[in-house]
Amino acid sequence: MNKSIVLTGITTTGTPHLGNYAGAIRPAIKASKNEHVRPFYFLADYHALIKCHEPARVRQSSLEIAATWLALGLDTSNAVFYRQSDIVEIPELAWMLTCVTAKGLMNRAHAYKAAVAENEESADADADKGITMGLFSYPILMAADILMFNANKVPVGKDQIQHIEMARDIASRFNHIYGEHFALPEAVLDDNAATLPGLDGRKMSKSYNNTIPLFEPEKKLRKLINKIKTNSLEPGQPKETDGCSLFAIYQAFASADEIEAIRIRYAEGIGWGDMKQQLFEKINSEITPARERYEALLEAPEHIEQQLREGAEKARSISMPFIQSLREAVGISRIGRR
Ligand code: TRP
Numbered sequence: 001m002n003k004s005i006v007l008t009g010i011t012t013t014g015t016p017h018l019g020n021y022a023g024a025i026r027p028a029i030k031a032s033k034n035e036h037v038r039p040f041y042f043l044a045d046y047h048a049l050i051k052c053h054e055p056a057r058v059r060q061s062s063l064e065i066a067a068t069w070l071a072l073g074l075d076t077s078n079a080v081f082y083r084q085s086d087i088v089e090i091p092e093l094a095w096m097l098t099c100v101t102a103k104g105l106m107n108r109a110h111a112y113k114a115a116v117a118e119n120e121e122s123a124d125a126d127a128d129k130g131i132t133m134g135l136f137s138y139p140i141l142m143a144a145d146i147l148m149f150n151a152n153k154v155p156v157g158k159d160q161i162q163h164i165e166m167a168r169d170i171a172s173r174f175n176h177i178y179g180e181h182f183a184l185p186e187a188v189l190d191d192n193a194a195t196l197p198g199l200d201g202r203k204m205s206k207s208y209n210n211t212i213p214l215f216e217p218e219k220k221l222r223k224l225i226n227k228i229k230t231n232s233l234e235p236g237q238p239k240e241t242d243g244c245s246l247f248a249i250y251q252a253f254a255s256a257d258e259i260e261a262i263r264i265r266y267a268e269g270i271g272w273g274d275m276k277q278q279l280f281e282k283i284n285s286e287i288t289p290a291r292e293r294y295e296a297l298l299e300a301p302e303h304i305e306q307q308l309r310e311g312a313e314k315a316r317s318i319s320m321p322f323i324q325s326l327r328e329a330v331g332i333s334r335i336g337r338r
Contacts, residue, residue: 006037007151007185009044009084009142012061013052016068017211018283019204022194022252028155029072030192032079039079040149040315041069043308046084046091046141050134066304068214071294082311084145089319094137094144096330100173101140109139110162143167147174148319150183161187178329194252197245201229215294218284225280235271246275253282 008028016025032039043065048058062083074081084090106112112135119129139162146154146167154164164187171182195203198210205211212224228245241247241263251259262270262278297304327333 003036003038004153005040005149005151006031006153006155006188007040007042007146007149008155009042009047009145010065011044011051012048012058012065014061014206015064015211016214017204017206018214018249019196019198019211021072021214022196023157024155024190024193025069025072027190027192029069029074031155032075035078037078040151041074041079041081042087042145042311042315043083044145047138050132050138063298063301063304066308067294067297067301070304070307071215071290071297073290076307076311080311080314081307082315083308086308086312087148087315087319089316089323090141090144090148092323093148093326094141096326097140097143097147097170097174098137100177101137101143101170102173105166105169106136106139109136109166110159111138112136139163139166140170143170146185147171147182148322149315151185152183153188154185155188155190155193158189161189178326181326181329196252197248199224199227199229201245214287215291217291218288221284221287222280225276225283228276228279230272233269233272235274236269238269239266241266246272246279250275250279250282253279253286258282 008024010020010024028039028041031037032041043062045058045062048061052058066081066083069081070076112131115131115135116127119125119127119131142163143166146164147170154160154167156164164185168184168186171184175182198204198208199212200208200210202208202210212221216224228249230244230246231239233239244266247262247266250262254262262275265275
């Protein structure tokens, strides 16, 4: 059976939060158990350097993210789980791709354009202020991540769709010049993935500083849930579920029946304190077993390291011969007989 290759990377700059969990990690772990799929999931630690120059933070985040995925039950017998930096063929491929990528294509990347736009709005008129070549060519590194393993499907958030399109463009360009080496990847937006609001009602995101870390100890979890913003309606007054953060988060954790029951309680005027308690219990009961495994893993980091090394070995059994054939294709090989 030819399994379809699903690949995604997680940038190692932060602590996984409930939004990451419901939006990306939970669906990806579910997919890791699907026998028709061969998932490649990796810690995008070279991507971390684009926006974070704090070594301790990158290191800590790599540990936390790896522990999170393992604690949540990632099936590493099916999924290939690795650290990007262990696959030394990736930066090599990134260079080959850099040399066929039009600068004009990179000029159009949203992340770069947003940075330029921000500079142009501010008074001191250097459009390139604070923009590194890492940020500028980031879509090429991402293309190398994807093309290295000929991924067919790339589950990503909406903000990343453009990068997958760029990876397709870059792959086509390379194929056109050097022959058909790369499959053209497709972005997939998961139907099971939820976008959660954060403490302040905006999308939960580390850049808004409004997150609830996934494995916060129970007491802290309760405290943070109590901080989620609501309107000022009193208990007994009927409430809208639409636009209510508590309800939106509850939906990502509860069954259809439970959601219906809560809907009725909103109409009857459930108090916010009561709803927060319901939400806490729902999340806490889903997370608790994994939280225990997470804490145990953090006590045994060598176990995490071992898993990542095994993943790297599997990944490199593909990337090493593949980069060799790509070197040949571009004309980099031993002198003399081939
Ligand atoms: N850039 C992605 C993000 O910020 C992470 C990432 C790196 C990625 N390489 C990838 C995602 C390859 C999918 C495929 O979310």
